[in-house]
Amino acid sequence: MKAPSVLSRDEFNLAAEGFVRGSQRGTTRELDLRSTITDGWSWKKHSSFTHLCYLHRSRRTALVPEHDKETEYQDDMEDQIQSEFDASEAVVPELRVVTMQQYVAWSATYQLPGFYFTMHDASGTPVPLETIYRSAFFQKSRSMIAPPETTGIPAIFDRTQRDQSRLGGGDNAQFPVLAQGDHPVLGTPCWVFHPCETSAAIREILDELVGDGWTGSEGDLVRWLETWFMVLSSVVDLRL
């Protein structure tokens, strides 16, 4: 049997649980996935409807300072504390760190896992879309998503990619569409990559890997999900 292009909820649950167990044990995988792609995921269940589950992890990266926007602070609240010089405190420049909450949840509409995420700064304030694209998570793929002239990305940051994207021409049709949607389990607003274009790519890879040898076992399902991660990693840098 050939690998399926969609997964049922039960299959997704099996695959994801197997995936998390595997990544915790550090089992060697047949696919060459960098361990950092599969690390740190935990399997979460809805508090009342325990068949509603999702994978979650949190990843951080620093923003390039020039894209940093100064936030306003209430001056009148500063310096209420007498700051005594503390010689033992290291003076380390404050980096603007963004945190990406990554979720993999099953979409009932597409019968596929979808990649949902939010991105926020240290205070929990969500960062704007432009900052998301400029973050290291999307650096590799940015030229595919956003043709530079129109995005206001500073030229020094983008010169090389601009030229590449011109040459690259029309292959961004392969790229999954970013949309705003609700997390299927949590119900909170998230960014999501539209899953509809992933299934063909996964099918192609799995046909190559397992051919007719698909049995639907947990191992096969885990491999299906790993393939899904591989496809996703062409867009999002999951190694961070």
Place this chain on the structure above:
Amino acid sequence: MASSAANTGSAKPLLQFTPFSSTVQPAFWHELTNLKIDVLRLSQDAIPIHASYSIGRAVVDRETGMEVALGCNLVVSGDAFKDPKDVKPAPNSVTVRGVLKNFNTIEDFKNVNKQEMFNNTAKEMWAKTLQTGDPSHLFDFLLITFADLKKYKYYYWFAFPAFAASPPWEKQGEWAPAVDVVPIKGLEAIHKAIHSGGSDSSIAAALLAKPSANDPTAYETAPLNKFSDFFAGTPGEKRFVVFPDPSAHSQHVGWPLRNILTYILFNHHQTAAISPSSPLNIIAWRDIDTPSSSSHPPKSLYIKAYVPSLPDTSAVPAAVGWEKNPAGKLGPRMADLAPMMDPKRLADQAVDLNLKLMRWRILPGLDLEKVSGTKCLLLGAGTLGCYVARTLMGWGVRKITLVDSGKVSFSNPVRQPLFEFEDCLEGGKPKAATAAERLKKIFPGIDATGHEFLIPMPGHPIPPQSVEQTKKDVAQLEKLFDEHDAVFLLMDSRESRWLPTVLGAAKGKIMINCALGFDSYLVMRHGARESITPEGSTRLGCYYCNDIVAPADSLKDQTLDQMCTVTRPGLASIASSTAVELLVSLLQHSKGIHAPSPPMAGSGGQQVDTNSEEYNSVLGLVPHQMRGYLARFNTMLITGAAFGSCTGCSETVIKAYESEGFPMLLKAFNDIGYLEKLTGLDKLHSEGEAALEAVDWDEDDDDM
């Protein structure tokens, strides 16, 4: 060493610690909101919470290739309010406890005696930990908040109390790889011990290690509080204190070590016997994977540290630790969750994203801001007005103003998508205002308003008692023209378009005209007036340019094409969408209102390449007129030049309006012959008739 001492101007090689920097996950603010609304209400009681820190990470900056340490982060998540025992800790993390105090007003938040709160927290930590010997409260923290739930803004300030040793800790040498002093087998044993965890954490916050008596490459470990027992009889150089280090900085380790050192100093000083000649061996644990010489070279660091002299162990040392804000000052921070929690902001974002995707994926050259920034005035809030407004919203246009004198009637809702049955009751609500309200209901981000007044028309004389009102209406219309960039003519009669045509030409506005027949429609843009038309370009006509009669009362003597209430129901949305798309194409053309219209096939006898850049915006052609026929399901593109004697857009008419103002308009409304006389159309008529008469119609001349 010598150089760094020289740089600081101090001879003391101080051991320095990177303060914690807080990271709050949005889910924490959601939970705080729920808690405040459902449980706390106005209570300002202290609430236990928990947070976690994990082994520090560095990322490689793609630009420079340099490693950047991500800072010493303490993370507060949405689980913070749950009992830590009920929460599965994140991998590789230490769970710490804290206290949250939420204030009801910003004033309370500002005015509370923060120094006192901080001192109380530190005192409690001292009592719980250093007096009892139980190190589980060594890393307690304090968080004060004020939640502005209406604006989705959260003010907050963390404190991570650390007891300051006096005199401070000093170091011997710099931080060096731990593998220099502990063999890899020993590191493996320590890694295992760290990961066997603390009570609520996935890893232990601190532990002790020493080489095994039997095998010096193997290491034994024990929890921190066993310091005196475990190290009794172990010489100082073989005692190691290990802690998972949240800092990834090469020379500064994380904040938790401060209180670990204080704990050892105050609770185990007899065994520890720390002095410059008997320093403490410290390992800052930075390995996430089991260290191994092949696949995961160990990253943990090692140093010897000491206090120059023992502090008075009977006195409670001072504590420090309020977090600085991103400006580097001691002050609170603020989280703005409106983009995520305010439904209006969410809608705004989603609308823009949809449009941006169009640009990013299909039309990189599309100037969306130009479209969304165009202020649109819609004259007529009927079938056409409703559909035009909705399509404009789809393009992200944020300012839409509607003018209509009518009320919603029972026949309207099925054809006019901004109205409902209820709007027709009790005589009907005013159409323009109702449509504007409905637009806001559909998308709160829109700036929509409705005005109820009648646009005066030629051939509909103004009774003397109404002249004042008409004058006011005209003034209002003029003002609205000044405030908008594009005007849509969407009324149901031909002559009501005359005044807007004149105003639009006079004020240089983009004029989009849309008219329906039974199964045909016309969508056109008006050309600019002659005085601003660039040299050498053909001036395009207006709605009246092809007419050789001045507008007059069409309502009593109308042809089908001039009356839009009897139309195929699908026609209005087709025409309205076409009208909006025409506006958008025009906005994207580099010449805007002067964009040339593609020449009609066969005109002038020569082939013109309409694919050339001259005629195209990123969205394609910007035709002058489109006439659509549902009977044949086709659309014709028409280009019509302006007519020098036009009653709508000729310089004669515009100049008369500009010099005389309202009295000139009044003449046009009241005097049927006025406009034809003004423009010379009357002469044209008589010339035409004369010409006709001059033709020698020889009906008898028949070859048959």
